[in-house]
Amino acid sequence: MRQKIGAALFGLGLLCVAVAVGLVWLIVPALKQVPYDVTPPDIVVVAPSATFVSARTLPDGDPAVTVETGTLRSATGIKPDNEAAAELAGSLAGETLIWNVYQATDWVDRDLPVNRAESRIALDRVSGAAVEWDGQCYHDMEAVESGTTGCEAGSIAYAGQLYLFPFDTKRQTYQYFDGILRQSLPMLYQGEEEIAGLETYRFEQTVPQRELDMDEETLTQLLGFLAPEATTATMTYRASRTLWVEPMTGGILGYREQQRQELVPDVGPPVVIFDATFQYDDATADAVVEQASDGRAQLLLLGRYLPTGMLVVGVLVAVAGLMLVFVRRAVAPRSAEDATGTAS
Template identity: 65%
Template sequence: MRRVAGATLFGLGLLCVVAAAALAWLIVPALSQVPYDLKPPDVVVMAPNAKFVSARLLANGEPRIAVESGTLRSMTGVKPDYQAAADLTGDLAGNTLIWNVYQATDWVDEQVPINRAESRIALDRKSGAAVPWEGQCYNDVKVTKQDATTCEPGNIEYSGQLYLFPFGTEKTTYQYFDGTLRKALPMQYRGDDDVAGMPTYRFEQTVPQQEIEADDETLAGLIGFLAPKAKSATMNYEASRTLWVEPMTGAIVAYREQQHRQLVPDTGAPIDILDATFTYDQATADAIVKQAKDGRSQLLLYGRYLPIGLLVGGLLAIVAGLMITRRVAPPKEHAPAHAAEPEPSTVPQG
């Protein structure tokens, strides 16, 4: 029985070691990528006490462009395109998400739309970064008139991080996409912080003031209403962003973005047309934190606690099995049924 028990423990130990290796090398890598069926929560950022330009039609049909003050609400929604992802070929096949992204910014106090936009983007499932894809596009939808424009494939080149950071985010500098400049700029690791009981990495990006392009129609409208004495104008832009990233999942669990834009007419002082600081609303913060905590718990369970437990338990079982097997006593030699009688002595009797 001891031999059987020892062999059973030894086999069980080997099975535990193999299971630990399978978790570490097969299961965890599968968990460390964004699932195709993941529907990210809608992200809402709020900017109280903001200054911004509102363009709208009055009751009499007349257009009105003015600098307003109030609370801005910007919502970003994602709809994964499973079929487009499944149709990808080459290096993108099996490694890439296709997301349709919708954005809406509103003046909360007056329930007036400020901006609408739509885009399509390809993201790497592990790094969360944008990857080259011929179908990526961006469309700024007009809110003051009927707009039949569509998102034209190939009219933008996304790169760097946008909505996600890599699984296993590192303390380094990443490239983060700026939607106004339409290019990725460095975002640097600046320290460790605790957010909602989770360890996070804090990243910061600064976009220095610079002149940006504006289409002629928009610029003419701004000049006509805000600087009627000017003959021409340019537009300045600057921004700063701070992101708190849960490093195991790459989730952006806290967010702050400051944007400042100015109309600079050829006569008179610059005019602020956007001055706002955006942060997550409470519902968004709660949803993203919950998602990050769930993902972190899964990765810790299958990537650390279970493999370590299985490995330690397996090694103990192997050692115990070997010790039990070695302690089994060797079989005894049996004496013959009748002992041989001694041979007669040849010594003479006295």
């Protein structure tokens, strides 16, 4: 009977060890992929005391372009396109998210729209980085427009990180996409900081001042209102970004972006047409922290605590089973000898 119990315990111990190994090598890697059915929370950033250009139509029908100061609010909403993702083939199949992204920037003080944009992007489910896909697009819309209107496939080539960092983010430099320059630039690891009780990696990106390309119509309109004596001008741009990333999930728990653009006419002083520092609003900060906390807790439970516990229990149970089997076998011959000696 003891031998049977020992064998059963040994088998149970091996099962626990096998489950622990399965959790680490099979279940957890599956969890370290962004699910298709997850819709990220809306991301809202605000910039108090921002300087920006406001283009609008006056009551008499004439256009007006002025430089204003006030609070800007920019909201980004994401809608996963699972049908498009399911149709991907080759190396993208099963490994790629397709997201429709909508952005709206408003002048809070006057409750007026400033900018609307939409885009489509393909992201790797593990690294969170943009991947090559011929359906990528970006479209600036008139503030009064809504819905998907004119986001033409191939109008942009996204690369690097945008909305996510990799699961198990490393202390290294990543490429992060600059939407103004439409290219990815280095984002450097700068240290560790704590946000809402969670350890994060701080990354920083600096975009040195450079000139931007402008179409002739936009340039003419800006000069007509902001530098009427000039005949031509250049547009300069510089920026800096700081991101605080929870490394286990790749969630961006803190965000700060500073942008400055100047119109530099050939006559007269430069005109600041955009100068703003954006950060998460309170609701966004709470939402991203909660999402990262839940994801981190699940990964720790299934990837560390549960496998470790099952491994320890499995080894102990298996050893106990072996001890029952071998102790029984060792005792049995001695009992036989004792019985023989007594009979003689």
